[in-house]
Amino acid sequence: MTYPTAEHQPHILLIDSYCSFAYNLAALCKKAVPSSILHVIKNDSHTIYDLLPTLCQFSAIVVGPGPGSPDIFSDIGVVRDLWKVADEYMVPIFGVCLGLQSLGLEHGASLYRLDTVKHGQVSVVHHTSTDIFKGLRDVKVVRYHSLHIRLKDGGEIEELAWTEEDENGKVVMGVKHATKPFWAVQYHPESVLTDEGGLKMVENFWNLAKSWNRRNRPAFIPPPNINLPHSHIWPRVYQRHLPHISHELLDSVVFATIDVPNLSIANLCEYFGADDSPKPFVFLDSAASPGRYSILACISDSSPQITHYVNEAFIEVATGTSKQRHDLAGKGFWDWLDEYRDSRRVVGGDSRIPFWGGFIGFLSYEAGFGALNVPVRRQKGYRNVNHPDVNLVWIDRSIVIDTTCSKIWVQSLLPEDVGWVQTTLRAITNLPGELKPTPAPRGDAIIKFPDYAQYIAKIKSCKEYLFSGNSYELCLIDQTHITVPKEATISTWERYKLLRSVNAAPHGAYLRLHPTTFLSSSPERFLSYSRSPGTVCQLRPIKGTVRKLPHITREVAEEMLAGSKKEIAENLMIVDLIRHDLHNAVGENVVTKKFCGIEEYEHVWQLVSVIEGSLPDGTPVEIDDTLGWEVLRRSLPPGSMTGAPKKRSVELLQSIEGKERGPYSGVFGYWCAGGGGDWSVTIRSCFLHDSKKDGDEEWVIGAGGAITALSDPEDEWEEMKAKLNGVLRGFGASC
Template structure:
């Protein structure tokens, strides 16, 4: 008789693919409930009584070594529980290694690490592989086990790595206990044949063992639920109180047909040249970007700032600032509650932004959300959260040539006044000022990272990867550009520099954001091959899709983002596009698209006021493409390898609309400064750059890649680097 409503206990070792595995189990085992605990939540004596309430245990993957108690936690004791406490267990990656080590297998390093790489898995069609045909599976491991004859654990599947590693164990079973495990990752998006089918076979074997031994799962009770928490599902987050739809304010909008109107022109009409005033512009400077958003800020526009570690936010209007205590809330809950009170109706359906928050979120804000200790700060310059509430905005649609003038303020004459100004400007000859600084006094001083130190840190990162602590580490370093303060006296030098950056490196996700005390200039593409005469799509596909390193990096991040989405929306996450080469104006780029949807009828599925959106943003920070995987362990390692906090760099910038939508871009190919330069002899701009370090990385090539990334930004200041 089949178990109708099985309960599975999934033990997480702080991995970034855990929720992908949970989703795969839900697909494979009908009507199951999955409860997640961390490997350090319980001791084995505390866990044993709880196991009686579960049908099986899943031991998930994770960073580190099964020989390190801090990495493996209670899992090492799970394999040795007494006969009367036995239950079926399925392990993945670290789970297989820990099972093998527990029964005398030798733990070794691979000669050639396999992270994000696909291998053919050989098997004999038995046990986990009963009825399974071809298996092509994704591997994320630098350690492996060599089984001893007669140790009680035997091989079910293997990979043949040839001269690289020889024969590598890929699946095992215990000869007398209900333990099975695989070394590869069945939950990866690119695993074929060895995922769903293998979990289904595990469950068939588990049920067979349960019937044979007569094991009974105890009836659930409240005490067990209190100990292990709720089953994994869509996040039951509270919905902030919102104004009923019918009584919400209406967005006022005027639509103009002005195909010659540019974002730069609108910015200059709105006073971007006044360096002392705040300004925000999200600029689609190249295809496939479409909409440019320009805010027209007022003296009364609300600016919201927060530093990690503070129990309050600062709310500023003009020169007046107050502190609002967070109490027991975090900043994400406060933001959800704030935006719930700002909902409107009647915005134009053809554009993504009607008004709302625009600004910056730092890398350290994400580090804090992960529970990783932040670096000690010697100065408090750039807020970790820096947003402004935009009530007047202009949105330019570069495809249709339409310009949308919008206000959140009822009966606002600003709409009429701005419409007249834009129409008049469109009839005047365009005034262009070449973005050059040759006539400016002083010479920029560019201070690059120390090459020897950076290469040494790359080698340290690779050692941590070889040891199994991470699959990939996005190692970065800071470059500083110093200018005499007089460099900025006449007009807005930061705006002119942004124009130079935009000209040199047009990108679909550019931004000029001046929210004191921070000014950001950004021109943000992701992983690219630079376009040049003679480079065709075939050349780009050979360089990107044909590169084991490039595809492996992309695959790791896709699997990580799937995990983050599964954690919030539940099971319905789909990779719509994987590693497709797209052509941008100045680059070829590998692009993957991952979508997550709440099930219809699920709380929050049709309610953009719910906290789910903010929870998703919180869980996505820091961006996985800027950390590596597993995310938490990678961030902890990077804290020891990098000399400076990242600040604005590798955080995100973007908007949260009063209509409920949002869009955030990773802050790369960017520079930022602290707006206190007038108090000192120089104006200092910071630029972060780096690369994804993997086992395949060449240190000198990684240094050169970082210099190439710097060139486009440094070019906004000088032609020399």
């Protein structure tokens, strides 16, 4: 593809080896060389013969990190051939992590496993103060590697930097080729915890590259354009699709507010049909701090419910009276939903609240596989007994409750709907304030936990993949099945009230969107985004939890969590992964607002980081308006539920776990018709399929944990059980 550019801007080729940190490296390169034009390719998208015609048009090449081993062709791809091109094609190259290992291996170095794996670990690197380390003191860096090289005595590769540590001895951290313009580092200069030496080192590489080009390519002038098929320029901006012309555009929100002291949210839900189990019902529940706004959807027979299975080429739209299939016609379901919502955009709602109407529902874990190019293989009849990957309902009428002050908004997207708004306000004021007691769970449920021996074996399998360099962190989960005998069943709404009473959460949900009943007490927000103009996307990964006890003060929790290498490493890996996902969608404007801060929740202390991203000033409103949806598309599945690198981790977990996750570890939430959205991670949740509720009910809960090189299998088993307990208590059980 040819891109128009300003004359004489340098072109840099970034080779992505399917790493979840590649766009962090792109952002670092752009910061070091602001005038550069960055072209990105995958390491298996071209052969060396594909690249040779355009290779010498680049001013430099950056070989990014990636999973696997440099001696496996499917892991390293075209990179291994770059080190051996003839002089007339030679271009300065800077390698990172896997790039350093490949450079060394192709020039006589030997490859070994570290005795102690370094994934998400901070080390001090010593160096010669020359070449890419010129002008730097010892640097504090982040490492993600289980493999390392030992250089050949008297070989072509010279050591520039190293670490010295008790567990691994001396480890090569930086190298250069003796005669060719090749430099590389083992660590990650783009990580959020690598100090300012990361930027300075890339600037040094660029100065070395320019000097080499002047000496060895004196006639070289960067071309205005480079035509390299199967590449893209970063950052990239996505254009909106045209809206569906068959849908009427609703212009303005009708709303009114009222203060209702001592409001019973349960009574409010029951007035609007929470107990009417055959009908759909949607309630997003901020039942605990730091949650604030609860959203009750007022669903009617005309409310469209939209479902999709990712192995099918159509979307179903159902109302209380009809069901239609819409052929996707070659487009993805993300684009179809974007167009659907775009045709119903509104203005004029109260800017103080985050939701005016729009989509509410859930997206499964597998709904994110398309962005990773990971296939989902399903047998015929899958939809009959499994949950949809997309299960959303379009909400025209809704009620929003500010739980901090009992203020209520009643609102409608329908034209001339003032009568319904006023009637609903009067009904709310007449609701009883007292709450009917929720009966204690009977404890008749039969619980089938994951098999202990199999789970321990899966943890060990994960660790072997970590030691071999295939992943830095694998978020392993398994399923627990709950059977409630027919004579002990209660309504699913009563079940949710039980769950809410024993495990109130800031991101709770009761979704009855057939064929799925979805109960959640999630503590973790995944992604929120504000309305345009100036949309800001915020992600808040949680890794690290300490239960509140009388002796566990904030100071004690901070010492336990922030002082734990394992907890910090888990959080760091996900922060770096999320920064990559955001850089992919928005470009350079990504900021880590908080790293591993301690936050207080109802029952626990959590280790939380906050990352934000936005498009550049001056971005057209129609692009800014859909930014949050684009970030969601490019960020699923949640990194806190996969590990890193994301694509390889998802593929490995498919094999290790042996079954699909479904709704668990996907997301649920909303996308407002006026812009903005909020999606939470589907954890601490349980699900019931319509095919499993005639007679005995069969519920499913997912739980697990992030497996790292520091994980102890017994501790991981206990952590998985601890995470189950919050939901199990809603069934009168525990483990």
